[in-house]
Amino acid sequence: MTRLNSLLAFRFVLLVLLQVLVMNNIHFLGYLNPNLYLLFVFLYPLKEKNTTFLWVCFLLGLSIDFFSNSGGINAAATVCIAYVRLKVLKVILNRKDLDLKLFQLRSESLMSILLFVGTLTFLHHFIVFSLEYYSWKNADTILNKTWTTSIFTLFLCVLSIYLFGKKKTFNF
Amino acid sequence: MQQLVSFIEKHKFVLLFILLEVLAFLFTIQSKSYHKSQFINSANSITGGLFKNYNSFFTFTSLKSENDRLHLENTLLRNALDVKSDEVVSLQKDSTSQKYTYIAAKIIRNSYAHRNNVLTIDKGSKDGLTIDMGVVNSESIIGIVNNVSENYATALSILNEKCNINARLKNSSYFGSLGWDGKNHKIAQLYDIQRQAPLKIGDTIVSGSRSMLFPDGIEIGTVSSFEADSKKYKNIQIRLATDMSNVGHVYVVKNRDKNEIKQLEKNND
Numbered sequence: 001m002t003r004l005n006s007l008l009a010f011r012f013v014l015l016v017l018l019q020v021l022v023m024n025n026i027h028f029l030g031y032l033n034p035n036l037y038l039l040f041v042f043l044y045p046l047k048e049k050n051t052t053f054l055w056v057c058f059l060l061g062l063s064i065d066f067f068s069n070s071g072g073i074n075a076a077a078t079v080c081i082a083y084v085r086l087k088v089l090k091v092i093l094n095r096k097d098l099d100l101k102l103f104q105l106r107s108e109s110l111m112s113i114l115l116f117v118g119t120l121t122f123l124h125h126f127i128v129f130s131l132e133y134y135s136w137k138n139a140d141t142i143l144n145k146t147w148t149t150s151i152f153t154l155f156l157c158v159l160s161i162y163l164f165g166k167k168k169t170f171n172f
Numbered sequence: 173m174q175q176l177v178s179f180i181e182k183h184k185f186v187l188l189f190i191l192l193e194v195l196a197f198l199f200t201i202q203s204k205s206y207h208k209s210q211f212i213n214s215a216n217s218i219t220g221g222l223f224k225n226y227n228s229f230f231t232f233t234s235l236k237s238e239n240d241r242l243h244l245e246n247t248l249l250r251n252a253l254d255v256k257s258d259e260v261v262s263l264q265k266d267s268t269s270q271k272y273t274y275i276a277a278k279i280i281r282n283s284y285a286h287r288n289n290v291l292t293i294d295k296g297s298k299d300g301l302t303i304d305m306g307v308v309n310s311e312s313i314i315g316i317v318n319n320v321s322e323n324y325a326t327a328l329s330i331l332n333e334k335c336n337i338n339a340r341l342k343n344s345s346y347f348g349s350l351g352w353d354g355k356n357h358k359i360a361q362l363y364d365i366q367r368q369a370p371l372k373i374g375d376t377i378v379s380g381s382r383s384m385l386f387p388d389g390i391e392i393g394t395v396s397s398f399e400a401d402s403k404k405y406k407n408i409q410i411r412l413a414t415d416m417s418n419v420g421h422v423y424v425v426k427n428r429d430k431n432e433i434k435q436l437e438k439n440n441d
Contacts, residue, residue, distance in 0.1 A: 021226050024283075027417070030357070031285040049185035058192045062199075065212050067219050068283070069290035069326060071203025072212065076196035083189045131200055132287045138354065 008044070012060060015040050020067035031145070034152040035074075037064060038124060039160055041082055042117055046100040048086070057082035070132070077127035081120045092116050106161060117157050122150045204288075204334075213319045213326050214281065214292045220324030224294050227280040238420050245310035272387050274423040275299060277307075279314075280324075284357040284416045289329040291315055295424065296323040306385035306425040312414035313337060313379055313392055314422055325424075330392075331357055331416055338380035339392055341369060347380040350392060350410070357416050360393065362408040369405075371398060377410055384430050 019037040026033050061075030092115045129142045199212050281292035295301055297320045307314040307327045315327040316335055328335040331352045340347035348365030375395045381388040391413045398408040
């Protein structure tokens with residue numbers, strides 16, 4: 001295993017444990033649990049049409065589902081944002097000479113990080129809560145939970161990107 | 173053939189995406205049906221073991237309230253024993269006359285903020301648990317066992333749309349079924365109760381005798397509000413007797429006559 005792969009494996013395990021043992025027990029205001037494990041999707045190295053990335057994200061979502069007894073809800077949502085990640089990033093940065101290998105989320109402006117992480121988080125949470133409630137009768141609950149939880153997740157993720165997404169050591 | 177291969181090669185990213193999404197949806201749909209052995213659940217040794225270790229590490233934080241609850245239950249049982257002391261002395265000690273047996277267990281993972289909440293229990297088939305057993309604590313009904321592995325089990329919490337429990341008014345025999353609308357973990361709803369039933373705010377709701385999973389008369393909660401028109405009751409809100417965000421030690425109820433009753437009902441069909 002290369003250094004990069006072992007780092008990614010370590011990050012995978014750490015985020016899953018953090019999610020199921022800490023984040024899922026927060027219950028802020030009685031019901032808010034941030035999904036910090038999405039950090040893995042945001043920080044995974046960029047590459048055009050990376051099938052390995054889709055598989056890894058599927059496994060990530062499924063691991064969370066195993067612990068939360070939620071079928072395949074998190075897997076579906078995580079695979080979906082993994083699929084659109086690069087497209088969203090390109091639209092937000094709107095840069096022609098985007099070098100995927102040297103790209104580093106941490107060195108982008110705060111505005112584009114917020115937009116990038118925010119869009120994907122909102123999409124992910126919307127899918128999760130739609131599948132969880134599974135009926136239009138609960139549309140208000142779905143939207144309410146989606147945006148409140150998204151803000152919580154967004155805040156934690158951006159904070160973690162600034163705290164742990166090191167600028168020079170690794171090329172992300 | 174070659175065209176097909178080149179097509180797959182060209183679109184493998186999109187195709188894999190669709191495949192994984194379909195797979196995830198299948199798991200999701202499967203988890204929504206009650207009577208199906210589910211593949212994705214936390215009653216396996218990895219997730220169960222992790223939750224158990226984690227839980228044993230943090231047990232001390234709830235020791236005080238758990239002690240208080242046990243103390244209260246002991247007082248209740250002592251009082252009940254005293255009232256019936258003459259009966260108890262003359263009672264024949266014969267375990268076959270006992271209809272329900274209880275297995276002590278512990279909830280190692282609680283969940284109450286989702287639409288469909290599932291609890292993980294630290295006892296499994298090795299301890300005699302099977303699916304469709306009731307789970308209660310000293311105060312109230314907690315849920316129904318729906319998946320069992322060797323050492324662990326999962327139970328549908330009463331805060332789950334698949335968990336419909338037969339419930340009745342304590343003072344009369346009118347019954348309905350208990351459900352949850354997914355909004356507040358302290359409030360559940362009572363459905364399908366007849367209009368003739370005398371319903372008042374503050375009435376106690378207990379488990380009904382039609383349920384084979386629970387003994388008759390275990391408290392569920394009290395009526396906190398309802399609406400009524402000439403034909404039926406609407407929006408009956410039940411304030412649950414137990415705080416579902418804080419459950420620890422529970423009892424799994426085994427109905428010894430369940431198979432016999434099921435066999436009888438099967439013969440009628």
